Amino acid sequence: MAKEASSGTTxxxxxxxxxxxxxxxxxxxxxxxxxxxxxxxxxxxxxxTSGVVEAEIDARSIVIQGAVTGxxxxxxxxxxxxxxxxxxxxxxxxxxxRQGAVFEGISRMLGSKSQAEKPAAPxxxxxxx
Amino acid sequence: xxxxxxxKPESAAPDAARSDSDTAFFGAKLxxxxxxxxxxxxxxxxxxxxxxxxxxxxxxxAPAVLNGEIRAVTLAVSGTVTGTKSAGEKTxxxxxxxxxxxxxxPRLSVVDGATFNGEIEMKKPANGIVPPKRSDKK
Numbered sequence: 103m104a105k106e107a108s109s110g111t112t113x114x115x116x117x118x119x120x121x122x123x124x125x126x127x128x129x130x131x132x133x134x135x136x137x138x139x140x141x142x143x144x145x146x147x148x149x150x151t152s153g154v155v156e157a158e159i160d161a162r163s164i165v166i167q168g169a170v171t172g173x174x175x176x177x178x179x180x181x182x183x184x185x186x187x188x189x190x191x192x193x194x195x196x197x198x199x200r201q202g203a204v205f206e207g208i209s210r211m212l213g214s215k216s217q218a219e220k221p222a223a224p225x226x227x228x229x230x231x
Numbered sequence: 232x233x234x235x236x237x238x239k240p241e242s243a244a245p246d247a248a249r250s251d252s253d254t255a256f257f258g259a260k261l262x263x264x265x266x267x268x269x270x271x272x273x274x275x276x277x278x279x280x281x282x283x284x285x286x287x288x289x290x291x292x293a294p295a296v297l298n299g300e301i302r303a304v305t306l307a308v309s310g311t312v313t314g315t316k317s318a319g320e321k322t323x324x325x326x327x328x329x330x331x332x333x334x335x336x337p338r339l340s341v342v343d344g345a346t347f348n349g350e351i352e353m354k355k356p357a358n359g360i361v362p363p364k365r366s367d368k369k
Binding site for chain 2: 110111112113114115116117118119120121122123124125126127128129131134135139
């Protein structure tokens with residue numbers, strides 16, 4: 103299920119596993135468990151439906167099916183899928199927020215000159231479950 | 232699915248993580264500083280500094296480098312591990328393993344060629360989990 107990116111290996115934080123601290127590296131990461139702390143990846147981050155991430159995140163593309171809270175930088179794209187919940191401050195080159203997703207917080211466009219803060223409009227007030 | 236149940240090659244196959252959703256996998260280019268806990272199994276091929284407390288199997292596969300305090304039910308090492316290690320059931324050191332520090336396991340197997348510098352305790356645990364004994368020995 104993990105998105106295999108061109109950069110190679112995808113590491114996995116499985117459902118029964120909790121990581122507290124800093125995760126960094128030149129890989130993709132799939133989170134089905136819990137991560138609290140900092141995530142810095144040259145690859146992509148995929149948060150599965152059971153994944154819960156409370157972290158400062160720097161990754162290439164970020165796909166959220168579970169729950170993410172924190173300050174997030176997606177150098178390429180931030181995608182919140184219908185089951186996904188994001189709460190925090192996001193900066194991304196592009197956004198894809200599907201119907202049913204929850205996006206609460208601030209969004210900024212990477213590379214835009216003004217980088218004007220704008221409150222992100224929640225796609226739907228309630229979650230589709 | 233037991234890591235010890237089958238004769239595995241020296242380097243644990245990372246693809247195993249894909250087929251078993253309870254098995255976490257940290258690749259060779261991933262570094263973790265902090266604490267890893269949980270009830271699943273874990274295969275580490277990258278760098279990990281801190282604490283691992285796992286109610287499952289921990290496989291430290293080359294070229295992994297672990298430094299810290301480790302508790303797991305079973306521990307298989309073909310990489311480098313420094314610090315205190317407690318395995319509730321069994322520890323296995325492969326030929327390429329480089330291990331130092333205190334090791335606590337009721338059952339221990341070491342393949343010819345493995346490097347171990349440190350102290351070994353082989354206590355039979357009452358509840359399956361060996362209580363960690365902190366040691367500053369590195």
